[in-house]
Amino acid sequence: MAEILIADDDPILVEILKFRLEGAGYSVKTTSNGEDALAAAREKAPDLIVLDSMMPIMSGPEVLTELKSDNELCDIPVVMLTARKSEADIVAGLKSGAAEYLTKPFIPQELLVRIAALLNR
Numbered sequence: 001m002a003e004i005l006i007a008d009d010d011p012i013l014v015e016i017l018k019f020r021l022e023g024a025g026y027s028v029k030t031t032s033n034g035e036d037a038l039a040a041a042r043e044k045a046p047d048l049i050v051l052d053s054m055m056p057i058m059s060g061p062e063v064l065t066e067l068k069s070d071n072e073l074c075d076i077p078v079v080m081l082t083a084r085k086s087e088a089d090i091v092a093g094l095k096s097g098a099a100e101y102l103t104k105p106f107i108p109q110e111l112l113v114r115i116a117a118l119l120n121r
Contacts, residue, residue, distance in 0.1 A: 007055065008055065048118060049076055
């Protein structure tokens with residue numbers, strides 16, 4: 001069973017994501033800020049991370065930069081799931097190493113399909 005880390009400070013969205021992902025057979029861990037997300041990934045590397053951009057303490061882009069510069073964690077696929085939808089934000093996220101970049105509001109089934117595709121690579 002693949003393990004997915006969700007890092008988002010919106011508790012309602014986190015519960016929805018957790019419910020959908022667990023329903024699809026994934027094991028899910030959640031964090032509500034970037035610092036905790038990075039600590040959780042370092043403690044036990046997940047198979048995939050769903051990462052919000054705007055979070056307290058440490059932003060999603062900062063977490064992504066740290067992940068991609070860490071030899072132990074750099075291969076974990078990261079799906080940016082964020083309200084930031086400008087061209088500059090999307091391009092910066094993908095250039096920084098995000099495997100996917102989805103904007104909120106999003107289609108839950110699309111997210112599940114993209115996650116499954118990343119995990120099957």
